[in-house]
Amino acid sequence: MADEQTRDTHLPEVAPGAEMESSDQLDARIQVLEEELAAAQDQALRMAADLQNVRRRAEQDVEKAHKFALEKFANDLLPVVDSLERGLELSNPDDEAIKGVREGMELTLKLFHDTLKRYQLEVIDPHGAPFNPEHHQAMAMQDSTNVEPNSVLKVFQKGYLLNGRLLRPAMVVVSKAPSEAPPTIDEQA
Numbered sequence: 001m002a003d004e005q006t007r008d009t010h011l012p013e014v015a016p017g018a019e020m021e022s023s024d025q026l027d028a029r030i031q032v033l034e035e036e037l038a039a040a041q042d043q044a045l046r047m048a049a050d051l052q053n054v055r056r057r058a059e060q061d062v063e064k065a066h067k068f069a070l071e072k073f074a075n076d077l078l079p080v081v082d083s084l085e086r087g088l089e090l091s092n093p094d095d096e097a098i099k100g101v102r103e104g105m106e107l108t109l110k111l112f113h114d115t116l117k118r119y120q121l122e123v124i125d126p127h128g129a130p131f132n133p134e135h136h137q138a139m140a141m142q143d144s145t146n147v148e149p150n151s152v153l154k155v156f157q158k159g160y161l162l163n164g165r166l167l168r169p170a171m172v173v174v175s176k177a178p179s180e181a182p183p184t185i186d187e188q189a
Contacts, residue, residue, distance in 0.1 A: 067120075067163045074121055074162055081116070082157060084109040116160075124159030124170045126152045135159055137169040144175035151175045 084105055091102050113123070124135050131138065131150045142153055152172045159170030 068165065070119055070121075071162055071167060074116070074119070074160070074167060077112075077116075078160060078168060081109070081112050084112065085158075120163045121167070122161040122164075124161060125155060126159075126170050126172060127155050128152060131172070131174045135161075135166060135169055136172045136174075138174045139171050140173045141176045142173050143178040145178055147175050149175055149177045 088102065088105055088109065091098055091105075093099075093102060095102075116123075126132070126136055128147070129152050130148070131152055136152065136159065139156055144151075144153060147153065151174070152170075153175050154173040156171040156173070157168075160167040
């Protein structure tokens with residue numbers, strides 16, 4: 001008898017007169033649960049997309065860090081290259097007294113250029129090319145009848161690109177059309 005009493009206490013009790021939920025209430029409850037499920041699925045999709053975007057941005061940041069990690073170091077080396085080029089430019093190639101020094105400078109400069117190229121540093125030497133404000137910095141303008149207006153006449157300092165991004169613009173003199181004689185002013189008018 002004790003076993004029967006124990007079993008009876010675990011059975012759900014139904015109050016007399018209580019009715020099961022109506023079909024309309026069940027349909028409404030199903031509708032609410034379906035909407036909650038759809039909202040949860042939408043939120044899960046958005047979170048997955050956000051996570052994918054964060055991962056992609058992090059990968060791009062790492063890629064850029066690898067590509068442009070040498071930027072500061074390269075900027076520090078460019079004055080050395082400029083000095084070697086300037087030294088070669090100012091030294092006389094026919095002077096026997098400095099011939100050995102000049103050859104050493106040429107070899108050192110070649111080694112520098114090869115190393116820069118190996119690390120994707122490109123030289124911008126635009127002599128005779130059209131002026132490009134994205135890669136050139138105009139230091140002066142000069143009248144010229146020999147070349148088209150807006151062409152680079154002289155390069156003061158070569159520019160450089162690192163992996164296609166401007167590291168230093170080339171400093172240049174740009175041509176312009178010759179100025180006409182200044183208009184005369186009629187002072188008697």
